[in-house]
Amino acid sequence: MKQQMKFLVLILLLGATFSARATVSVLACEPEWAALTQELGGDKVSIYTATNALQDPHRIQARPSLIARARSADMVVCTGSELEIGWLPILLRQSGNANIQPDKPGYFEAANYVHKLEVPTRLDRADGDVHPGGNPHIQTDPRNILLVAKQLALRLAQVDAANAAYYAAREKSFAERWNVAMKRWETLAAPLKGVPIVVQHKGFPYLEEWLGLREVATLEPKPGVEPTSTHLAEVLAQLQRQPAKMVIRAAYNDGRASDWLAERAKIPVVVLPFTVGADAQSKDLFGLFDETVQRLLKALQ
Amino acid sequence: MLRYILSACGVLPLLFANPAAAASDADLEKIHTEIQQLKQTYEARIQALEARLKQAENTAKAAQSTATQADEKATQVAAAPPPTAPSGSNAFNPDISLILSGIYSNLSQDPANYRITGFVPSGDIGPGKRGFSLAESELGIYASVDPYFYGGLNFSMAPDNTTSVEEAFIQTVGLSKGLTLKAGRFFSGIGYLNERHAHTWDFVDNPLAYQAFLGTQMGQDGVQVKWLAPTETAIELGAEIGRGQNFPGTSRNKNGAGSAALFGHLGGDVGVDNSWRAGLSYLHTAPSDRRYADTNLAGGSVANAFNGTSKLWIADFIWKWAPQGNPVRTNLTLQGEYLRRSEDGRLTYDTAATASTDTYATSQSGWYVQGVYQFAPYWRVGLRRDQLDSGSVDYGSNNANLARPSYSPSKNSVMLDYNLSEFSRIRFQLAQDKSHQGVTDNQLFLQYQMSLGAHGAHQF
Numbered sequence: 189m190k191q192q193m194k195f196l197v198l199i200l201l202l203g204a205t206f207s208a209r210a211t212v213s214v215l216a217c218e219p220e221w222a223a224l225t226q227e228l229g230g231d232k233v234s235i236y237t238a239t240n241a242l243q244d245p246h247r248i249q250a251r252p253s254l255i256a257r258a259r260s261a262d263m264v265v266c267t268g269s270e271l272e273i274g275w276l277p278i279l280l281r282q283s284g285n286a287n288i289q290p291d292k293p294g295y296f297e298a299a300n301y302v303h304k305l306e307v308p309t310r311l312d313r314a315d316g317d318v319h320p321g322g323n324p325h326i327q328t329d330p331r332n333i334l335l336v337a338k339q340l341a342l343r344l345a346q347v348d349a350a351n352a353a354y355y356a357a358r359e360k361s362f363a364e365r366w367n368v369a370m371k372r373w374e375t376l377a378a379p380l381k382g383v384p385i386v387v388q389h390k391g392f393p394y395l396e397e398w399l400g401l402r403e404v405a406t407l408e409p410k411p412g413v414e415p416t417s418t419h420l421a422e423v424l425a426q427l428q429r430q431p432a433k434m435v436i437r438a439a440y441n442d443g444r445a446s447d448w449l450a451e452r453a454k455i456p457v458v459v460l461p462f463t464v465g466a467d468a469q470s471k472d473l474f475g476l477f478d479e480t481v482q483r484l485l486k487a488l489q
Numbered sequence: 490m491l492r493y494i495l496s497a498c499g500v501l502p503l504l505f506a507n508p509a510a511a512a513s514d515a516d517l518e519k520i521h522t523e524i525q526q527l528k529q530t531y532e533a534r535i536q537a538l539e540a541r542l543k544q545a546e547n548t549a550k551a552a553q554s555t556a557t558q559a560d561e562k563a564t565q566v567a568a569a570p571p572p573t574a575p576s577g578s579n580a581f582n583p584d585i586s587l588i589l590s591g592i593y594s595n596l597s598q599d600p601a602n603y604r605i606t607g608f609v610p611s612g613d614i615g616p617g618k619r620g621f622s623l624a625e626s627e628l629g630i631y632a633s634v635d636p637y638f639y640g641g642l643n644f645s646m647a648p649d650n651t652t653s654v655e656e657a658f659i660q661t662v663g664l665s666k667g668l669t670l671k672a673g674r675f676f677s678g679i680g681y682l683n684e685r686h687a688h689t690w691d692f693v694d695n696p697l698a699y700q701a702f703l704g705t706q707m708g709q710d711g712v713q714v715k716w717l718a719p720t721e722t723a724i725e726l727g728a729e730i731g732r733g734q735n736f737p738g739t740s741r742n743k744n745g746a747g748s749a750a751l752f753g754h755l756g757g758d759v760g761v762d763n764s765w766r767a768g769l770s771y772l773h774t775a776p777s778d779r780r781y782a783d784t785n786l787a788g789g790s791v792a793n794a795f796n797g798t799s800k801l802w803i804a805d806f807i808w809k810w811a812p813q814g815n816p817v818r819t820n821l822t823l824q825g826e827y828l829r830r831s832e833d834g835r836l837t838y839d840t841a842a843t844a845s846t847d848t849y850a851t852s853q854s855g856w857y858v859q860g861v862y863q864f865a866p867y868w869r870v871g872l873r874r875d876q877l878d879s880g881s882v883d884y885g886s887n888n889a890n891l892a893r894p895s896y897s898p899s900k901n902s903v904m905l906d907y908n909l910s911e912f913s914r915i916r917f918q919l920a921q922d923k924s925h926q927g928v929t930d931n932q933l934f935l936q937y938q939m940s941l942g943a944h945g946a947h948q949f
């Protein structure tokens with residue numbers, strides 16, 4: 189009897205192990221990639237998101253909880269271009285997990301599949317927090333999302349070959365819906381073309397390129413350096429000569445500098461969600477861009 | 490050509506419509522005029538049509554070229570070229586990181602007389618030199634060896650022009666099953682602070698308990714295995730064996746291992762704002778002829794030597810808070826560790842003259858708690874309390890020669906640091922150090938720490 193019980197427990201344990209393996213376990217570094225993986229992976233993936241929309245993805249600590257998630261992940265989906273340089277290498281090294289090392293299919297860097305902007309011509313820390321591979325905030329242009337989706341679906345199919353057709357079909361469906369949505373956003377956003385803006389952090393070059401927004405100043409004196417009062421005064425003086433329509437910051441940025449400037453320059457502050465989950469409307473990628481376009485248009489009125 | 494056919498088509502029906510109208514000259518003249526008018530009208534319309542056709546052709550061409558361009562652009566975007574990698578023999582150079590640090594110390598007591606009353610001297614400890622001096626500079630060189638190993642070397646350059654190899658290790662990468670093996674010289678994984686390099690400390694110095702029980706930080710030559718459990722709560726178990734050449738151990742002329750360590754860490758998040766880690770560690774060393782200078786009851790200087798075993802337990806805990814888990818603006822870290830050491834063996838008193846050897850048994854403990862609060866971007870303030878308990882010390886028959894003070898050394902520190910970026914830090918620290926019985930050392934430090942070059946991610 190005791191033997192039989194042991195056997196039963198063993199079977200149950202094995203069963204639990206296999207059923208847990210039924211989905212691809214994905215550790216997504218940022219919410220936008222979690223959302224995209226969800227679009228493409230449907231119920232064949234289980235996703236843990238390492239950061240939320242109110243966190244600065246440059247400044248995350250390699251917390252024990254993240255190391256634990258990296259240990260069991262089949263795949264990591266991150267931005268790359270050194271956005272996660274301060275924490276991801278530790279997760280990978282301490283995970284003891286072969287599947288997600290950079291030379292494996294389970295390691296996916298979205299920024300590898302898009303044309304990057306602001307690739308620095310010189311590398312010097314005197315220039316602030318510059319990324320040698322180019323600006324990593326690629327998710328603010330929906331055309332990049334489409335490019336990444338294609339590659340991510342291929343990668344999911346590589347990691348989980350049994351469901352390759354499933355991922356391909358979902359990618360096709362996503363691309364169709366996304367193209368329709370992009371047309372809608374582009375039509376809506378037409379009045380934004382050529383509009384001069386001020387940004388807090390250099391987080392929006394891709395959005396600017398997509399919508400034709402014209403960035404005339406940044407509140408951070410150097411990328412990653414907090415705005416100083418001297419620099420803000422300079423920006424204010426510049427805006428008096430060369431006015432801008434709005435100040436843009438991401439939901440995770442501290443609001444004081446942009447509020448200070450907006451009040452004096454008499455222009456609105458636009459808090460963009462920047463990624464999925466920053467507000468009630470941006471609950472998925474479609475909502476993210478709906479809301480982004482809406483808020484920009486509202487500030488223009 | 491098209492023009493004539495069309496005009497002919499236009500005229501013909503008119504001609505056939507009036508077959509019998511060729512009567513008078515006047516009529517003929519009229520018809521001629523009409524035909525001329527018609528011809529002109531058609532001519533004009535045809536010209537307009539032609540112009541429109543031409544325009545349409547041009548637009549189509551332009552559209553086509555735009556389409557081609559767009560296609561090209563799309564192809565370019567889709568097949569974004571990989572970043573141009575540097576070529577040549579130096580392309581695989583490892584990451585090099587340099588830490589520069591300097592300090593100004595104002596100490597009310599002569600550091601040459603520094604000691605922690607009731608505790609065996611653990612090596613080169615104390616507040617350092619008075620006045621200006623270089624603090625520890627570090628040069629680290631790290632890189633992946635191949636797909637299987639990662640390795641690195643960390644030189645420590647002391648202000649007195651001595652260089653030591655602080656770490657030089659290789660470790661496996663992605664061995665799978667949550668396993669990581671490490672070999673070489675490395676800081677032991679025991680406790681929380683032990684593994685951390687000086688440039689990541691929150692204060693100028695390590696707590697008294699670390700100074701007394703680990704000689705500030707315990708590194709050794711050996712091997713380590715760590716296993717991470719496949720659970721959502723981080724559970725990490727580790728074991729080490731090594732030479733144990735540094736305090737509390739000593740180098741020995743023996744095969745086998747001079748030290749063994751076991752440690753386990755648990756960690757996780759509470760909500761979005763909080764994360765924590767707790768651990769328990771055990772270090773076993775077997776010092777052989779561990780010599781130290783002491784003062785006997787008569788006030789004379791003597792040298793003693795210890796042979797036996799030293800066991801150290803450490804419990805550590807750290808809690809980090811940041812609103813929304815975003816530490817950029819404000820964050821708070823609370824941490825504490827409790828260390829307890831017992832040593833058993835034989836002590837030789839006054840090795841140079843009396844050389845009386847007898848049993849030796851001690852049981853001592855110490856702890857620290859600290860809090861560091863970032864109250865604004867760039868600015869952090871920290872508070873630390875250190876305390877040691879001299880516990881029980883039994884020298885056997887040598888109790889007649891050596892003092893066994895019942896004193897609890899303590900120290901309070903407060904620091905303020907200014908971090909202009911992740912790479913530079915300027916720190917001001919005040920401390921009241923009562924580690925030497927009957928002496929209060931008021932300390933003031935002003936320190937800079939700068940990090941140049943590749944700077945790897947920091948641990949939690």
